[in-house]
Amino acid sequence: MATQIDTHPTALPQQVGQLTTGWKLAMGASFLLLVVGIVAFIRELSTGMIATGMRNVGTMGGASWGLYITMVVYFIGVSFAGITIAALVRIFNLRQLRPIARIAELLTVVFLLMGSLAIIVDLGQPVRGVINLFRYARPQSPFFGTFSLVIAGYLAASLIYLYLGGRRDAAKMAEYPSRLQRFHRWWAAGYSDTPEEQARHRKTSFWLAVTIIPLLVIATSTLGFVFGLQVGRPGWYGTLQAPAFVTLAGVSGTGLIIVLAVIVRRMVHDKTALGIDVFAWLGKFLLALVIVYLYFMTVELLTLLYSTPEVEKQLSDALLFGQYAWIYWGSVALLAIPAIGLMWQALTRRWNVGWLVAAGIAVNLAAIGKRFLIVVPSQTHGTLLPYEVGSYSPSWVEYGVVLGLFGLGALMIGAFVKAFPPLPLGDREEVTADA
Amino acid sequence: MAKYAMVVDLNRCQGCRACTEACKIENNTGQGMFWMHVFRFEDGAFPETRMSFLPRPCQHCDNAPCVKVCPTGARFKREDGIVLTDPDRCIGCRYCELACPYGVNYFNWQKPKDSQYSDVISWDDPDIQAITGGAYPPYKNPDLDKEWGPEGRRTAGGNHAKGVMEKCTFCVQRVEQGSLPACVDTCPVTALRFGDISDSESPVSRFIRENEAWSLLEEAGTKPSVFYVGGKPPSHSYKEVERPKARV
Numbered sequence: 001m002a003t004q005i006d007t008h009p010t011a012l013p014q015q016v017g018q019l020t021t022g023w024k025l026a027m028g029a030s031f032l033l034l035v036v037g038i039v040a041f042i043r044e045l046s047t048g049m050i051a052t053g054m055r056n057v058g059t060m061g062g063a064s065w066g067l068y069i070t071m072v073v074y075f076i077g078v079s080f081a082g083i084t085i086a087a088l089v090r091i092f093n094l095r096q097l098r099p100i101a102r103i104a105e106l107l108t109v110v111f112l113l114m115g116s117l118a119i120i121v122d123l124g125q126p127v128r129g130v131i132n133l134f135r136y137a138r139p140q141s142p143f144f145g146t147f148s149l150v151i152a153g154y155l156a157a158s159l160i161y162l163y164l165g166g167r168r169d170a171a172k173m174a175e176y177p178s179r180l181q182r183f184h185r186w187w188a189a190g191y192s193d194t195p196e197e198q199a200r201h202r203k204t205s206f207w208l209a210v211t212i213i214p215l216l217v218i219a220t221s222t223l224g225f226v227f228g229l230q231v232g233r234p235g236w237y238g239t240l241q242a243p244a245f246v247t248l249a250g251v252s253g254t255g256l257i258i259v260l261a262v263i264v265r266r267m268v269h270d271k272t273a274l275g276i277d278v279f280a281w282l283g284k285f286l287l288a289l290v291i292v293y294l295y296f297m298t299v300e301l302l303t304l305l306y307s308t309p310e311v312e313k314q315l316s317d318a319l320l321f322g323q324y325a326w327i328y329w330g331s332v333a334l335l336a337i338p339a340i341g342l343m344w345q346a347l348t349r350r351w352n353v354g355w356l357v358a359a360g361i362a363v364n365l366a367a368i369g370k371r372f373l374i375v376v377p378s379q380t381h382g383t384l385l386p387y388e389v390g391s392y393s394p395s396w397v398e399y400g401v402v403l404g405l406f407g408l409g410a411l412m413i414g415a416f417v418k419a420f421p422p423l424p425l426g427d428r429e430e431v432t433a434d435a
Numbered sequence: 436m437a438k439y440a441m442v443v444d445l446n447r448c449q450g451c452r453a454c455t456e457a458c459k460i461e462n463n464t465g466q467g468m469f470w471m472h473v474f475r476f477e478d479g480a481f482p483e484t485r486m487s488f489l490p491r492p493c494q495h496c497d498n499a500p501c502v503k504v505c506p507t508g509a510r511f512k513r514e515d516g517i518v519l520t521d522p523d524r525c526i527g528c529r530y531c532e533l534a535c536p537y538g539v540n541y542f543n544w545q546k547p548k549d550s551q552y553s554d555v556i557s558w559d560d561p562d563i564q565a566i567t568g569g570a571y572p573p574y575k576n577p578d579l580d581k582e583w584g585p586e587g588r589r590t591a592g593g594n595h596a597k598g599v600m601e602k603c604t605f606c607v608q609r610v611e612q613g614s615l616p617a618c619v620d621t622c623p624v625t626a627l628r629f630g631d632i633s634d635s636e637s638p639v640s641r642f643i644r645e646n647e648a649w650s651l652l653e654e655a656g657t658k659p660s661v662f663y664v665g666g667k668p669p670s671h672s673y674k675e676v677e678r679p680k681a682r683v
Contacts, residue, residue: 048545048597049527050683058538059469059681064529124527124542124598132526136507143506143530231655232500232536310671384536384652385491386476386673 012176014268014421023267023414030410037404040397041121049124053395061390063379067398068122070372071405073223074252075115076150077245077367080220081253082108083158085285086165087209096277099423100261105162106422107253107260110412112158114405116151121401142229145222154219157212164205167191168198169425180419187420220246227374234311235378244296250289251335252367255360258282260413262357264422273423280351283359287342290335290363297332311384318381319373323391327369334366438516438633438660439605441619442642443490445666447626450475450488454618454627455679458492461606461617462592463551463574467683468541470603471618476673489669490627492618493518493539493603494651494659501531501540510600511586516660517605519590525599532600536655540602544683547595550574578608605629632660 011018044051055062082104089097089104123129133147170187173180191197221242227233228241258279265274304316319328338359345351380390416422450473458464458471474489495518501510502518509525512518520531532540551574557563558572571577579591584607591608592601606616610629614620619627630639642648648662 048543050545055544055682056467056538056541057532059472059679060467060541061682064532064542122528124529124600125525129526129528132507132509132524136509136524138506138508141504141506141530143504143528147506226530230500230504230534232534232657314671379533383538384655385538386474386669386671386675387538388675388678 027414030407033403033407036400040400051397057379063376063392067394070375072118073371075111077249078253079108079111080249087212090209108158110409112155114409142225149219233378234382235315247293252364254286255363258360290339315381331366331369334362338362437631440632440660442628442662444626444664447624448488457617457621465547467681475677477676494661497658500534504530504534521588522599527598546597
């Protein structure tokens with residue numbers, strides 16, 4: 001707010017450049033997680049993937065894809081929702097949501113990077129993977145879409161989107177004398193907020209948003225195809241895979257945007273910066289997506305229970321009553337209970353930020369659980385030849401690497417919000433006026 | 436051009452697993468890896484139980500799901516029908532393993548030992564040389580490390596390496612030199628046959644024609660090059676017994 005700038009003439013808005021104790025503690029913890037991840041990954045590199053809990057499908061009675069692929073799907077899902085919301089804001093000119101656009105874009109970029117690293121750690125030959133995936137790329141492989149569209153195309157598009165969307169604020173930030181001035185000047189790249197530039201900026205970001213939405217629906221669908229096109233794995237093969245992937249991606253991403261928005265709101269010490277109307281919109285959006293996803297789950301469940309060829313029966317028994325039942329029903333509860341809570345808040349029109357954060361975290365845990373259930377049981381209980389059922393539980397190395405990825409993501413987000421304002425400057429008056 | 440196929444005669448198979456042994460020695464595969472696995476099934480309730488056996492090599496499918504999903508072309512099918520893995524190109528993503536409905540792929544979870552089966556023998560010992568006639572021990576067989584076929588890749592799989600996939604090669608190193616795969620050569624009851632099915636008068640072609648051969652998981656549409664004669668497709672009511680200790 002203007003008053004804040006007046007009382008501290010040298011301070012940058014939104015606490016940019018000010019390293020508070022809370023921030024330092026959070027970053028220290030994230031750094032520790034990253035160290036754990038690096039140690040675990042070195043262990044995996046030196047001993048081979050025998051250090052993980054994964055083993056071969058079939059005679060070895062294991063699962064060949066485990067926690068890593070679960071997290072790849074989860075991370076890319078979150079990133080999908082970020083950029084979707086950011087693009088929707090521009091296309092439909094959702095004024096009251098503009099303050100969260102940059103948070104959403106940031107989440108996209110960071111989670112895409114985490115997702116691509118999660119793929120790399122899952123490879124038996126990580127270095128060769130980075131080279132050969134480009135050198136010998138085969139478009140016939142469903143993986144091709146993951147690497148080209150998701151990792152490359154979509155990361156480039158969201159970086160450009162984040163960059164262009166931030167130029168106006170970068171120009172404003174560059175007016176403040178600070179150590180970050182050079183960075184802000186570089187980002188602004190000569191932008192000076194004249195009416196022509198504003199018009200061009202609006203036009204560019206609108207069309208970029210229009211092109212980004214189909215790109216990312218296709219990209220996330222190709223991730224569903226990685227599983228959905230495989231006849232050889234009961235539980236994977238199905239038309240519903242791609243749309244269900246996209247929907248659950250929306251659920252987890254929206255949940256995390258709520259959490260990150262609340263953190264940012266606390267960080268900038270300005271509750272008017274993100275009004276309750278923003279959270280109400282996010283809450284309703286999350287509710288709608290959770291309901292659609294629960295619908296998909298019901299359809300899937302009925303199809304599975306009604307037809308049940310032998311292998312599918314073995315698989316559905318393991319999911320609903322056996323080894324995986326606690327994850328399955330846990331995920332259902334973590335989706336259904338927040339849905340009821342959100343519906344109550346929507347009906348009474350009384351939104352509580354604390355409850356929203358709880359719902360956001362709950363649906364993300366459910367999303368990780370559901371991703372795990374897509375990836376793993378079809379391997380341990382879904383062999384078409386009558387091999388004995390297998391088992392899989394992640395080893396400390398896998399948990400360590402995944403924690404490390406979360407640490408890295410938190411460090412990237414933490415560094416960004418101290419180098420650049422996470423909320424748009426100068427839009428806040430309009431927002432409060434609208435509210 | 437020849438197109439190779441294998442026929443498994445289930446009327447003859449007695450589940451002795453000599454083929455599994457021969458495969459492991461020929462190809463020096465690591466612990467827990469069974470390029471050729473023989474299921475021993477039990478069906479029914481005591482005393483009405485029935486044993487049956489099912490050898491399961493790689494099916495070398497004409498419509499191979501593993502070849503389709505490989506992101507780098509490390510898994511490929513040759514014109515003569517053999518499906519092979521290029522260990523120098525494989526990145527270890529294990530997608531082929533999950534696409535395969537038969538479970539024939541094995542990933543090298545750790546660095547394999549050079550010699551899997553002959554640690555105690557000194558191959559330079561004159562007493563041993565007298566028996567072997569100076570033959571190469573399997574793990575030193577240079578054939579396994581050669582570049583095979585018109586594609587010129589090191590596909591024989593003897594060069595096991597950490598972090599890549601491997602599976603049955605139909606013993607490409609033997610077939611290229613005019614011999615039979617190790618499992619076929621070893622089978623004591625001729626339950627396994629191997630030959631060229633592009634020639635309709637070859638013994639294998641005739642055997643397939645005359646005996647109503649079927650293939651495993653026909654409904655998956657993979658068009659295997661391995662055919663079965665006699666017996667019946669395994670059902671999920673079968674219980675696998677006497678499993679090898681396979682988890683590494």
